[in-house]
Structure formats: structure tokens, C-alpha cells
Amino acid sequence: MSVWFTEKQTKSFGITGKVRRTLESEQTDFQQLEMLETEEFGNMLLLDGMVMTSEKDEFVYHEMIAHIPLFTHPSPKKVLVVGGGDGGTIREVLKHPDVESVMQVEIDGKVVEYSKKHLPTISSSYGDARAELLIGDGFEHIIKSEAVYDVILVDSTEPVGPAAGLFTKGFYAGIAKALKEDGIFVAQTDNPWFKSELIKNVMRDASEVFPITRLYTCNIPTYPSGMWTFTMGSKVYDPLDVSMENISELDTKYYTPELHHASFVLPRFVNRLLDKE
Numbered sequence: 001m002s003v004w005f006t007e008k009q010t011k012s013f014g015i016t017g018k019v020r021r022t023l024e025s026e027q028t029d030f031q032q033l034e035m036l037e038t039e040e041f042g043n044m045l046l047l048d049g050m051v052m053t054s055e056k057d058e059f060v061y062h063e064m065i066a067h068i069p070l071f072t073h074p075s076p077k078k079v080l081v082v083g084g085g086d087g088g089t090i091r092e093v094l095k096h097p098d099v100e101s102v103m104q105v106e107i108d109g110k111v112v113e114y115s116k117k118h119l120p121t122i123s124s125s126y127g128d129a130r131a132e133l134l135i136g137d138g139f140e141h142i143i144k145s146e147a148v149y150d151v152i153l154v155d156s157t158e159p160v161g162p163a164a165g166l167f168t169k170g171f172y173a174g175i176a177k178a179l180k181e182d183g184i185f186v187a188q189t190d191n192p193w194f195k196s197e198l199i200k201n202v203m204r205d206a207s208e209v210f211p212i213t214r215l216y217t218c219n220i221p222t223y224p225s226g227m228w229t230f231t232m233g234s235k236v237y238d239p240l241d242v243s244m245e246n247i248s249e250l251d252t253k254y255y256t257p258e259l260h261h262a263s264f265v266l267p268r269f270v271n272r273l274l275d276k277e
Contacts, residue, residue, distance in 0.1 A: 005036060007051055009224040010194050015051075017041065023118050028110040035118045041222060043118050045086055047111070051222045053086050058122055061188070062088035063255040064218045064263065065230055069151050069186045070096045071247050071260060072232075072239040076150045079103070080178070082138035084155030085111030087123030093153070094125050095250050102131050103149075105138040139171060145178035152179060154187035169205040172233065176209045182236040189215070192270050193225040203274055206233045214239055215274065216263040218254065229270075240264060 008014040017038045024035035034046040042055030053061065066089055070076045077100045081089050085106040093102050106112055112133065115123045125131055134141065142152075152175050175185045189195075189202050199215070207213040210233030220228045232239060240261065247257040266276070 005034075005038075005046070007046070007049055013194075015222070015224075017044075024114050026110060028108050030108045033108075033110055033114065035114050044222070045111070045115065045119065053088060053119070053122065054222050055119065055121065057221050058086070058088050058119075059253045060218050060220045061223075061228065062092045062122075063252050064216070064228075065089055065153055065155055065186055065188060066092035066095075067250065067252065067255045068216060068230070068239060068260060068263065069153065069184045069232060070099070072234065072237050072242055073151055073182070073184050074237070076184075077101070078149050078151075080105070080141075080145075080149045080152045082142065082152065082154045082156065083107070084153070085109075086115040086119055087112070087126055089153055089155045090128075090131050091122065091125040094128050094130060099130060103134065104131065105134045105136055105141045107135070107137055109135040139174070142171065142174040142178050147178070147180050149179055150183055152183070152185040154185065156188060169208065172206050172209045175233070176235070179235065184232065184234045184237060185210075186230050186232045189229045189231045191223065191225040191227050192229060192273060193227065195224075196273050199229055199231075200273055202231050206231055210234055212236075212238050214264055215266065215270070217266065217270070218263060 003019045004016050005019050006014050006016045017040055020037040020039055023037055026033050031047045036044045038044050044054040045052045076098055079093050079099055079102040081104040083106060090102050090104055093099055189199050192199055212234040214232045215229055217227060217229050219226055244257040247260060
């Protein structure tokens with residue numbers, strides 16, 4: 001008998017995948033965690049029934065949340081990652097030789113534990129001497145920090161449950177305080193097909209705090225609609241001003257110097273959503 005899982009991405013739409021076996025299933029202190037071995041996408045992490053990452057397509061998300069801001073900032077020495085317990089974001093951050101330290105604050109230690117066990121290629125950088133892991137509340141860590149970080153990456157789940165506080169104007173103000181005077185932040189901000197109001201609100205709130213605010217996109221097949229967005233807030237540096245000659249070659253599968261600029265070219269319906277047309 002075939003076993004399939006379905007992620008309901010809206011009340012009337014979802015995606016389905018064939019499961020070879022369930023590796024882990026646990027109600028943690030914060031969320032329902034499942035680790036599945038799937039037929040098409042390899043091992044896959046789900047939180048509260050939503051796909052977080054998979055072995056086959058994880059590189060898209062992790063490269064795009066990390067390399068766009070880290071190549072925009074001329075000297076990203078200290079980086080904070082909020083969330084991202086699978087470890088993929090810190091793996092990409094640590095590909096940049098300028099990075100001296102990366103602090104990760106993940107609220108659910110079980111995500112880290114099972115990712116190390118079942119997603120070894122994603123979580124491979126947890127042993128790096130430059131990486132520090134703190135199991136705790138990312139919002140609280142941000143509020144307590146002041147002018148500490150060059151880059152902050154918000155690698156969160158959907159804006160429900162433990163991540164609800166990471167999509168508020170107060171959080172962006174806290175990020176601005178935690179960043180140095182030329183700091184940059186990037187947050188994942190879902191997709192424009194099903195979460196258009198979320199994107200609109202995040203861009204509005206972030207633009208009230210940061211003088212430069214940009215939205216960029218990528219394509220991730222296991223995420224709702226396949227189209228994903230990230231919001232960048234910057235105090236000084238505009239990602240569109242980055243010269244391709246200043247983007248060094250890294251070991252990537254999705255990100256390229258050309259894509260750095262191309263990812264900010266938005267479809268007309270997204271520009272209209274942002275009142276750009």
C-alpha cells in the first residue's frame with residue numbers, strides 16, 4: 001500500500017508526495033515535527049504539516065536567503081540567523097570568507113537534533129568553529145542586542161505559532177537596533193499567490209524602519225505555489241548597486257552573479273501588489 005502526505009497550502013489547495021517511510025514524528029514543546037523519507041525529494045522536514053526543507057531542493061532557499069545580503073554588504077563579519085534549525089542557512093553564510101562569526105538562535109532544539117540525524121548535507125556546518133548555536137527565542141535575542149550584527153537573516157516558519165512575533169513592525173525596529181549603522185536584514189516572506197497581504201504588510205512595515213527595502217524572488221518546487229519571496233531591509237547598501245565583478249565565485253547550485261540582480265525583477269502582478277505600477 002502506498003503512503004502519501006499532503007500539505008494543505010490553502011483551505012482548497014495543496015501538494016502531495018509519496019512517502020517511503022516516516023523517520024521521525026514528534027510533538028515538540030513548540031510544534032508537530034515530522035521527518036519523512038520521500039520518493040521524489042529525499043528526506044523532508046515538516047513542521048505543523050508544512051514542508052520546511054528537503055534534500056532535493058533545499059539549496060535554492062538557503063543560497064538565496066544568504067548570498068544576496070552577504071554580497072550586498074561589503075564586509076559582513078558578524079551574522080545572526082534567527083530560526084533555520086536545519087542548518088542550511090549557516091552552511092551558506094560560512095561560504096563567505098569575510099564572515100568571522102555566525103550566531104544562530106533557534107527556538108526548537110528538536111529541529112536541530114533531527115536535522116543533524118537525517119539531513120546531514122544540510123546541517124553539515126554545525127561543527128564549524130565560527131558557528132554558535134543558541135536554543136532560545138529569536139525575538140528576545142534581537143530585542144536584547146544593540147549595534148552588534150552586520151547582517152541578520154530571519155529564516156523562520158510561517159507567521160503562526162512560535163514564529164508569529166517575527167512578522168511585526170516592532171520586530172523590524174528591533175532588528176534595526178541590533179544591526180550596525182550599515183547593517184542589512186533579510187527575511188523570508190512567503191509567496192505572492194496565497195500570501196499577498198502578508199508581503200504587502202511586511203514591505204510597508206520594513207520600509208518605515210529601513211531607508212532601502214527590496215523584494216526578491218526565487219523558485220522552490222516544494223513551497224506553496226513554487227514562487228517564494230524574501231524581503232531585504234538595508235540601512236546603507238542597495239543590492240541593485242552591487243557590481244557583478246565584486247561577486248566572487250562560490251560553490252552554489254542556484255545563485256549566480258547574474259541572478260543577484262535578476263531576482264529583483266518582479267512580475268507585473270507583484271509590482272502592482274507593492275503599488276510599484
